[in-house]
Amino acid sequence: MARVGGGSVKGAMEEQIGPASRWLQEARALQTRLVEWRRHLHRIPELAFQERETSAYLAAQLQEMGLSPRRVGEAGGTGLLCDIAGADAGSGSGPTVLLRAEMDGLPVEERTGLPFASVHPGLMHACGHDGHMAMLLGAAALLTVHRRELPGRVRLLFQPAEEMRGGAREMIAAGVLAGVDVAFAQHLWPGLPVGTVAFKRGVAMAAMDRVHIRVIGRAGHGAAPHLATDAVVAQAHVVLALQSLISRRVNPATPAVLTLGTVHGGKQENVIAEEVDLTGTVRTVDPACRQSLPKMIEEAVASAAAGVGARAETTWEWGYPPLVNDEQALNALARAISGGRGMSGIEVRWLDTPAFASEDFAFYLERVPGVFAFLGAGKDAAAVLHSPTFNVDEAVLPVGAATLVVAAFELLVLARERRVGQTAGVGLPASNIPLESACLGRRVGSEGR
Structure with missing residues (x-):
């Protein structure tokens, strides 16, 4: 670990940031707003690259927080990008972490019977993206209040077209990874109890x-x-x-x-x-x-x-491509969630096998190190992803918002350590993710195959 003035960068930052349970407590105080955001978004699902109503709603919420979201993508694009800079990030010398949530719904006719069910016939948020967006809004609210404590810059990305269309590729082409050191995303995961954050080392998704x-x-x-x-x-x-x-x-x-x-x-x-x-x-x-x-x-x-x-x-x-977690970032985040200074009552689980669902967050992780987490959404037997009866336990929303905040702080600290280590010649690895396939001797992304 790189050291400055006899103490580690991480140790100094931990004293400044405080325990992770702080963020869970503050996120739970936002429960009413989190539920309101999630239910509004659940009512208005839109298909890939058509998320105009969703994008407008998200932009309005971010603007109410005093933030300045901007649209990304081709002309009329529905993606939203928003930076929250810490006290020392204005010079551009500090690290940047990307937090991503998906925006698109699915062509599924909803049969939940919920009072906030989809008002768009034949469309539904059947994969939890409404919850992902609400949690990222919650993280935005907390990070905005505490922005002066940030040891760098947090980039919020509301990404269109995750479902089968690979919207990540368009976002990357639009430059959302410019200056990004590390990235994080999470997915609501039925079958895991609320209060669980699960990780898989190495290949996490097929x-x-x-x-x-x-x-x-x-x-x-x-x-x-x-x-x-x-x-x-x-x-x-x-x-x-x-x-x-x-x-x-x-x-x-x-x-x-x-x-x-x-x-x-x-x-x-x-x-x-x-x-x-x-x-x-x-x-x-x-x-x-x-x-x-x-x-x-x-x-x-x-x-x-x-x-x-x-x-x-x-x-x-x-x-x-396969989604591959960065080992160093994964370990740092898991410790931050479950360690002595972690989120009280939150359990970290380690998955033995990768999920065979796929995620276009993998495109980001081909280019920058990062972590993808599985967030326990409840054990309701009806809560099957892509099902017309899919629903989640809304108690997960503050857990997800707090996890995003913890990821922002912890991964910024890690990125700063890496920068200091590289400057000092310590040789900390930039990532454990092979951009070139060890088996094939070339990139395993979507291009040039």
Whole structure:
């Protein structure tokens, strides 16, 4: 640990910042506002890159706090960026931490029966993004009051289009990571009790890529299948072949999940279909496995289709990379939450396996070190992510707001230590995250694959 004047940077900062339970107590005092924010946002879900009403509401709340949010993204973009500078951050020499929350909803018809249910037909906040935004607003309120205590700058990012659209890429292209030393985000996680913050070392969430398959036969009359090539039958062989591929050609010690989510084909019941389209996702945690699957899938699909006289075209779309937590930042944050100066009553849990859901926060962590946390949202059996009955225990809101504040302070201290250490030649690592894949010798992000 770098030392200045006989004492550590971290020790001096801890004395200034105080125990983490302070932030939980102050966040709980904001419970009424947190619930109000969350419920208002829950009523107005909007799809990716269409979050205009959401963006306007968030901007108004931040402006009421005396902050100056600005829109980011292409012309008319819905993303919001807002900096809160500490007393010594004006010179630009201090570190910066990014805190992110997602804004978009899902095309799900809500069936919760809540009095604050979605007013937008066919749309719902079924992944907790309403809660994420409310918690980041709560953190903004606390950080604004205590901004002079900040050992650097906190950058708040309300990001559009996390669901399947990779809005993080547009935010990065717009420059949101300029000057950022470290990043943090969290996700409400059903099945974990409120009061739990869970972490996973290394790969925390799987990569997610997309596959589109077109099976092509020859149309004909339903009464004369021998004169046609039935694309529906061919696609059935393709589906079965792909399931066997995962179970028989992928090392069982290297998890992978292939899900075909849509099948579309045929125009009339007495006409043998000429084409059937299938789309799906492929999730992996190992870079080498991820790189090998496109060719394996293409070969399996072509062989299965050819076996019944059809042919197939396979298109692969690289999606989200695996989300990898920085070890040093992860340890520092876990200690800050659960240690002797941590948040009283909050439990840190360590997950043994990565989540196979995917997150575009991974794009930020390809470029800067950071941490992604799983926030216990309650054990309600109906609270399944992306379900039309999804809901969370609102007691989690102050826990999440406080966790964001703790992350801001702790990661700023860590970033300052790294800067001091590098200046002094101590050699503290900038990150443990490999921007270049050790397996493949090149970047494992979305570009150039």
